[in-house]
Amino acid sequence: MCWCGIAVSQILAVRVDLWNNGNLVQDIFLGEIKVPVKVLRNDSFQAWYLLQPRENGNKSSKTDDLGSLRLNICYTEDCVLPSEYYTSLRNLLLKSSDVQPVSASAAYILSEVCRDKYDAVLPLVRLFLHHHKLVPFVAAVAELDLKDTQEANTIFRGNSLATRCVDEMMKIVGKHYLKVTLKPVIDEICESPKPCEIDPIKLREGDNVEINMENLRYYVDKVFREIVRSSISCPTLMCDVFYSLRHLAAKRFPNDPHVQYSAVSSFVFLRFFAVAVVSPHTFHLRPHHPDAQTSRTLTLISKAIQTLGSWGSLTKSKLSSFKETFMCEFFKTFQEEKFTESVKKFLDDVSSTESKEPSGVSEPVHLKEGEMYKRAQGRTRIGKKNFKKRWFCLTSREFTYHKQQDKEPIFTIPIKNILAVEKLDESSFNKKNMFQVLHGEKPLYIQANNCVEASEWIEALCRVTRCNQKRLSFYHPSAFLNGNWLCCKATTESTEGCARCTADVPADTQIEIDGDRETERIYSLFTINRSKLQKLEEACGSIAVYQGPRKEPDDYSNFTIEDSVATFHTLQQIIDIVEKLNESHEKYQKKRSSSAKYGSEENPIVGKVS
Structure with a gap:
């Protein structure tokens, strides 16, 4: 094939x-x-x-x-209407996490009627991401998933709507995270490969299994070390999702102390890092599929990372259950307590809502320092004299500035008190490369020496504050001067911000999503699967609504119907919205074809290429 x-x-x-x-x-x-x-x-x-x-x-x-x-190449055109046409469908989808039960929601119904759940997952995840609704939706469908999970050791191992949503979220949000964590070591493995085959059956003539095992151990140690040290780089959204999954799992299996860890490791190790290691080209860590020998090495490393990342897996009983004897022998070289404690610490860090020391030591860890300009806090007018050159220092505990290097700090902001870190509009002080640190008092306005330095400081500050519980959702992109905010003209300094915070994750991980295009794709999926919507509607009617003759189970056994009345109500809303959108599309197409020249930008030629 x-x-x-x-x-x-x-x-x-x-x-x-x-x-x-x-x-x-x-x-x-x-x-x-x-x-x-x-x-x-x-x-x-x-x-x-x-x-x-x-x-x-x-x-x-x-x-x-x-x-x-x-090749047979097909071109498909998305006809995206103005945003107001999608208001009803968008609102119906975004409230899915509030519907009881969630299986009666529009988003869940979409996944039920699509032949391949992935068709529904991609636009749903992107839409929920765009509107900051993904975490509650994932929590809702994960809770439904857990109801059918009978054993803690099989938690989140299937391809349900919940697991696929988390998978897709990690691919979208975690690109930069993978790049900074794995790319250097993956490049080393691919560009300077060492023989790592330890399967006696696959050994080539002249291979030394002991040397190969040492090479493999070196690579596994390095990859594992980079992963467990990377918690500070984990995007905020991923941490929020992991936090929800962890507590849902602990609630479902209250007598199993390990399940809160396995719920997170089943994603971050098994479905994220291990998959990226074995297929680095898929995650844009390498330009091409690796050669045969390198691919085999990456496969062995991936197997090791999966096992090391499984909380409590390095027990004697687990080691004896390895299908491959050579892998069992390989894992005997690992110190069980050392690795399990590292995994536990990492999982705690990426699924907690409290700020933690990135290295797990009591002393603060120095992260970044350098000379920049700051504007005097509290000044209400623009003036060059307001900007002073200061030495800034960032540790895992506090952000300080000093008159000179090695001097006592003039001002200190505890990391836990930082509410947001954002860029500042150039128009505020007619200066470039500025950013602001919001911490409950007057905003701290800072000018970096160049755009690269500004991005590095914003990224570093965002990473150490990503778990702060009181993070702001909105901020003012400009300064408060001469009695009003320059951005929104509000005259009260304490007025809530007028722009949504964007710096939860590093700048190059910001996601460009067209919410209307994703809603249009969901509408198209509902339209394509109209017959299944009708079958699901008939099944709900047969069960409860019309109290008619009960159909055979096969007619609706493939659907999840927990509450037939609630599901039926949502289906009626979906069908009504889809019919209205159909009418709008027909009117728009007629108007466009009559007013725009065929072949113009407004009315392009659409054809099938073969």
């Missing part, structure tokens, strides 16, 4: 990689082609392409030995 990977390059070309996954151990690269985007714009496109060797600068490979490939 073959599979293709598709990517769009910066030179406006589509690269198609062809792989053979018939080998159970390793996917085999067959070749790649590049198709210029301008070719795809033609009305008729029929051609065979010779597969090329992987682009690595080596021009000596023969290109006629790899075979050829023919």
Whole structure:
């Protein structure tokens, strides 16, 4: 069986990689082609392409030995209406976490009627992320998931709506986290590989299993160390989700002290870090699929990380249950208490709502220092003399500034008191590279020496304050001067901010999401699955609403119906909204086709390319 990977390059070309996954151990690269985007714009496109060797600068490979490939490419157009058209559907979806039971909500119903849950998960997660509603929704569907979980050791191991939502959230939000945590060590493994095969059956002639085991141990130690030290970099949203999952699991299995850890490790180790290690190209940690030997090394490391990350897994009974004897022997080299305590500390850090020392020691950890300019707090007018050069120091406990380096601090802000860290509009003081630290008193306005330094300080401050319980949701992007806020013109200094906080995570992890486009995709899914909506509606009516003849179980056994009346009510709302959106789309298409020239930007040519 073959599979293709598709990517769009910066030179406006589509690269198609062809792989053979018939080998159970390793996917085999067959070749790649590049198709210029301008070719795809033609009305008729029929051609065979010779597969090329992987682009690595080596021009000596023969290109006629790899075979050829023919593609059938389909173009689908999203017709996104103005935002006001989606108000009803958007509101119905966003209140899903408040519906009792959650299985009667619009979001859950979408996942029930879609053939593949992933089709529903992606737009739902993006929509909830955009409107800051993901955490309560994940908590609601996770609680439903836990009702059907009978044993603590199988918690969150299936592909339910809850687990898929968390998986997708981690992929979207955790890109930067993976990059800063794993990319350096993954690059080392791929660019300077050492033999790590420890399976006696797979050893090649001349291999030394003891040396290979030492190499593997070195890599596992390094990857594991980077992970358990990375809690301070974990995005706030991931921490909030893990916190909810941890407490739901402890509530479901109150007599199991380990379940609160396994609920988190089943995601962050098994479904996040371990998956990224074995498939670094999928998470943009490497440009290509690794070669066979490197891929095998990454697979062994991934297996080790999964086991090390499973709370309480390094017991004798667990070691004896390894399917592979060589893996059991390998894990005997690990010090059980040392590793389990490191995992426990890491899981505590990424699923807690309280700030913690990143290294677990009693003394504050120095994180960053440097010279910048600060504006005198409390001044109400603009003036150059208000800005003084100061030496700033950030530790895991406090943020201080001094007149000079090695002098006593003039002002100290405990980390736990910082409410937000945000950029400041240049227009406030007609100065670039400014940011503000909000801490309950007057905002502290700081000017960095350049934009890179400003981003680094914002990122560092956001990381150490991500678990503060009183984080602000809104802030003023400009200063309060001459009796009013320059951004919103409010005249009271204590007025709530007019812009939503954006610096919960590092700047390059900010997510650009078009909420209307995601709502349009959800509408399209409801439209495509209209017949299933009707079947689900009939099932609810058969159960409770109309009190009619009860249908055979097979008619609705695939649906989750906890409350037939509540589900029926939501279905009626969905169908009514979809019908109105259908009418709006028809009117819009007629108006566009009659007023816009065919082939213009407003009315582009839509065709099927084969």
